[in-house]
Structures are given as C-alpha cells and as structure tokens.
Amino acid sequence: MPETIEIQLKKGVLTLCVLALLNRGDSYAYEIASTLSDAIDMGEGTIYPLMRRMQADGQVETYLVESSSGPSRKYYRLTDAGRRALEAQTAEWRAFVRAVDAIVDAPAAPAATPAEEGAEQ
Amino acid sequence: MTRAEFMGRLKQGLVGLPMATAAEIAADYEAHFEDGAAAGRSEAEIAAALGDPGRLARELRAEAGARRWGQEQTASSAAGAIFAILGLGAIDILILLPIVLPVFGTMLAMLLTGVGVFIAGGFVLAVGPFVGAPGGVLGAVLLGVGLMGLGLFMGGLFALLTKWLIDATIWYARLHYRVLKPALEPQPVVQA
Structure with missing residues (x-):
C-alpha cells in the first residue's frame, strides 16, 4: 500500500500546516481548508474537527468579523500556546526532514567499493 | 450529494451532542457551503470535497467527548468519550x-x-x-x-x-x- 505512508505523513503535519498558516495571518476555515487541500490534498471537511480540537487544546481562538454580505464570519487566530506549539513542531519537522534527507541523499560510495573489487577480479 | 443531503446526514450523526455544540458545528459547514458557492463551486463539488458527513460527525463527536471528559470527570462523560472513540474505529x-x-x-x-x-x-x-x-x-x-x-x-x-x-x-x-x-x-x- 503506497498510500499508507503518505496518509501517515500528512496526518502528522496537518496541525503544523494550520499553525504555520495562521502565524502568517488570521484566517477563516474555508480559506484554510482550500489552501491546504490545494497544497497537500487533504479533505476539506476534516478542517472542522481539527480546528475544534486545536481550539480545545488552546492553540487557536476565534472571533467574529462582520461581513458586508451575509452573516458574520468566524476567524481563527493563534494564541501564545499556539505559537509555542508552532515553534516546537517546526523544530521537530526540520530535524526529521534533515535526518531523512541525510539517509535518502547519502552518496552510494560504500556500495561502489565491492563493485570495483568485483570488476578487478 | 446536495447541500441539504449533506447537512441532513451530518446533523443526524451529531444527535446526542449538546444542542449548542451541534448548532455551532452545523453553522461551520453551512458557512463552508456559502463560501464555496461564492467561489463559484457547485453544491455537489463542495460536498464531495468535504468528505463523508457520517464520518465527519463521528470525528466531531469523538472530539466533543474527549473535551467533555477533560472538563468534568464523571462516569457519564467517561462513557461518552470512550463510546464516541470506539465509534470512530480508532481503537480496534x-x-x-x-x-x-x-x-x-x-x-x-x-x-x-x-x-x-x-x-x-x-x-x-x-x-x-x-x-x-x-x-x-x-x-x-x-x-x-x-x-x-x-x-x-x-x-x-x-x-x-x-x-x-x-x-x-x-x-x-x-x-x-x-x-x-x-x-x-x-x-x-x-x-x-
């Protein structure tokens, strides 16, 4: 199942992505959902359980903005706890990417030595 | 799926949650349909992008259950949280x-x-x-x-x-x- 690792990876970084988006500026759920669904292919509906969870964890808070057309819109902004979570998760993400890159991009030098020996024989 | 069908199945799945919570959740998804329509998408497109309303409702119920347990440690909130999570299929x-x-x-x-x-x-x-x-x-x-x-x-x-x-x-x-x-x-x- 090639999709499995992809699902696990996306699941892991979804919170980080939302934190990073909100750090750039306050936003509303539709905007967050469409940005993330374009970028990492996530289901738009899942943003609502996630936002409620982040709100329960105290990482984001909401406020209403009056709209010229229709009902007022619910905006999300980062709390101090959210900013701390963003810092911590960003550091974890960077360290993880570095570690994986180091393995994936490692030069194939060790494998070349036995091959050369084989050629000499 | 039309907007009415999606909202109907979502609300059906949210039965049992406190009225205010269910109304708030429903309002979130209604607003999503409004925003989607304003962006020129059809109801069917928006509903398809949102995903299965039954599953979303189960996730929202599990989240609400976990939160209620965090606020008040009673036997009923414990049972609520655990059954909601079992419904999610997160625990086999x-x-x-x-x-x-x-x-x-x-x-x-x-x-x-x-x-x-x-x-x-x-x-x-x-x-x-x-x-x-x-x-x-x-x-x-x-x-x-x-x-x-x-x-x-x-x-x-x-x-x-x-x-x-x-x-x-x-x-x-x-x-x-x-x-x-x-x-x-x-x-x-x-x-x-």
Whole structure:
C-alpha cells in the first residue's frame, strides 16, 4: 500500500500546516481548508474537527468579523500556546526532514567499493 | 450529494451532542457551503470535497467527548468519550480486548476488595467491643478504624487509576485518529 505512508505523513503535519498558516495571518476555515487541500490534498471537511480540537487544546481562538454580505464570519487566530506549539513542531519537522534527507541523499560510495573489487577480479 | 443531503446526514450523526455544540458545528459547514458557492463551486463539488458527513460527525463527536471528559470527570462523560472513540474505529476493540479485560478485572477486584475491607472494618468497629475481642475494646476500635481507612485508601487508589486509565485511552485514540482517511480514501479510485 503506497498510500499508507503518505496518509501517515500528512496526518502528522496537518496541525503544523494550520499553525504555520495562521502565524502568517488570521484566517477563516474555508480559506484554510482550500489552501491546504490545494497544497497537500487533504479533505476539506476534516478542517472542522481539527480546528475544534486545536481550539480545545488552546492553540487557536476565534472571533467574529462582520461581513458586508451575509452573516458574520468566524476567524481563527493563534494564541501564545499556539505559537509555542508552532515553534516546537517546526523544530521537530526540520530535524526529521534533515535526518531523512541525510539517509535518502547519502552518496552510494560504500556500495561502489565491492563493485570495483568485483570488476578487478 | 446536495447541500441539504449533506447537512441532513451530518446533523443526524451529531444527535446526542449538546444542542449548542451541534448548532455551532452545523453553522461551520453551512458557512463552508456559502463560501464555496461564492467561489463559484457547485453544491455537489463542495460536498464531495468535504468528505463523508457520517464520518465527519463521528470525528466531531469523538472530539466533543474527549473535551467533555477533560472538563468534568464523571462516569457519564467517561462513557461518552470512550463510546464516541470506539465509534470512530480508532481503537480496534477486538485487538485490545485481551489487554483491556485483565486490566478491568484487576481494577474491579481492587474496588470490591476496598469495599469489602471497609465493610469488615465497620463490622469490627461496631461488633468487636461487645464480643470480647482479643485486643480488648480499644484494640477492636483501632482495628476497625484502621481497616475502614485501608478500605477508603484502596477506593481512592482505584478512582485515581481509573481516571489515569481513561486519560491514557483517550490519548492513545487521539494519537491514532485517522483524520485524513475519509478524504484520502476515494483518492486512489479517482486516479485509477
């Protein structure tokens, strides 16, 4: 199942992505959902359980903005706890990417030595 | 699926949540349809991008259950949280059963022992002084009070362990939350 690792990876970084988006500026759920669904292919509906969870964890808070057309819109902004979570998760993400890159991009030098020996024989 | 169908199935799945919470959630998704329509998408497109409303409702219920347990540690909030999480399928009960049963058995035995020791203590305290217990009246009273104290202590320990166990269960389930699953599952079908 090639999709499995992809699902696990996306699941892991979804919170980080939302934190990073909100750090750039306050936003509303539709905007967050469409940005993330374009970028990492996530289901738009899942943003609502996630936002409620982040709100329960105290990482984001909401406020209403009056709209010229229709009902007022619910905006999300980062709390101090959210900013701390963003810092911590960003550091974890960077360290993880570095570690994986180091393995994936490692030069194939060790494998070349036995091959050369084989050629000499 | 039309907007009305989606909202109907979502609301159906949210039955049992507090009215205010369910209304708030419904308003979130209604606003999503409004924004989507304003961006020029059809109801069917928006509903398809949102995912399965039944599954979304189960996730929202699990989230609400976990939150309620965090606010008030009562037997009903514990049951609510655990059943909501089971509904989510985040915990495979058949796999966990061999682990969970002995744990619950031990806890139950502990609770019963605590209650038994407490009752025995009360009995010794009430009857001991009159039947000429070996330690005399004072000995019987002290033994009775001591046993009742031990019973209370075991009951308290049981309550503490239970709370810790439920916290751990919720933590585990949240960790294994399949948040992206409903959206990603149809993906391979579309590509294939």
